[in-house]
Amino acid sequence: MKHIISKKSFRLAGYAKVPGDKSISHRALIISSMCIGKSKIKGLLESEDVFATMNALKTLGVKIEKSNGCWFVNGVGIFGFKEPTEYLDLGNSGTGARLILGAIMGSSILANLKGDASLSKRPMGRILTPLKMMGAKIISSNNEKLPITIKGPKEVFPLNYSSKISSAQIKSSILLSGLAASGKTVFKEPNESRNHTEKMLSSLGANIQSKTLEDGSYKVELGGNPVLRSGNINVPCDPSSAAFLVVAAVICPESKIELKNIMINKGRTAYLKL
Incomplete structure (x- = not known):
């Protein structure tokens, strides 16, 4: 058994290096995979969760390599993910699982997702419901928890969706799916959740607008079928x-x-x- 002893300190001084942001790291990998061309990611958090997302993307046919301290992602476009021949194992990465479910919608592929024991207890229904409304066929034998089988539609339907809760993961999954829709996808939530997905999509060429309404709710509008540009992403x-x-x-x-x-x-x- 290990023991940690904390002693009183009178003064802290110096410089500390803080690791890269996990939320941005997941999104950088997934969204750059949906771009056309090679993206460079600097400062990626090299954690177990992020590597689980990375490995799932590789299984979907995305080439991801590290060179000189940076990660390079060869994007396959919004419609270019390949049908995997094995499970997409997301480990304990809830963000990776939920966002990838939305990201692969436009590729019209059949994919099986699983996670570790902990992730397999976490609810996915709030993600699955809007994706079904956008055309996905989804099978879950575990009460809308992982493992999940998803079949993307031949055509992704644009969606006007009001979420009962504010959730960056619900919002992100719908927006990533909406990229493949032939129309405008609208998402509304009671209060603004973290806006990393909106900001990254906007910087890479998506037609996306967001605003806080008079009642305090938050709305995002996304145009479908953009050409996302590859670029340099610096993870703070x-x-x-x-x-x-x-x-x-x-x-x-x-x-x-x-x-x-x-x-x-x-x-x-x-x-x-x-």
Whole structure:
């Protein structure tokens, strides 16, 4: 058994390197796979969850390689994922599973997704319902949990969907599916969830607009069938991981630490206002 002993500290000083943001890392891999051409990703979080997403994309025919500290993704386009001959094993990556379900809709392929024991207990119904409305055929013998079999439609239907809860994963899955629709997909949620997918899609060429409505709800409109441009994606450092260091410096008098390239996003950094 290992023991951790914490002792009182009077001052923290110096520079600390914070790992890349996990949410951005998943999206960078998935969305760059849907681009045309080669994308360069710098600062990718090299964690078990992110590698599970990466390996699933490789199984779908995406070429992903590391060179000189950066990752390079050869995108296959919105409609170019290949039908896998084995399970897409997402391990414990809930973000990877939910976003990939939406991303592969336009490729009209049959895919089987599974996860580890923990992920297989987590609900997927809130993702599966809108994807079915967009044309997917889905089979789950585990009460809408993994393992799941999905067959993408020949034509993805645009969707006008109001979510009962604010969820970046529901929103992202619908938007990634909506890229393959021949019309406008509209997503609405009670409050704005983290907007990483909208911002990344916009930067890579998607026709996407978002706004907060008078009642405080949030709406995103996405035009279908864009040509997503490959490009350079710099993954910022994770503000959630940085929070531990920030709090430690705040509670230790006369501390001065330096954290570089931390992502500042209103949906992720509310603790800085406390």
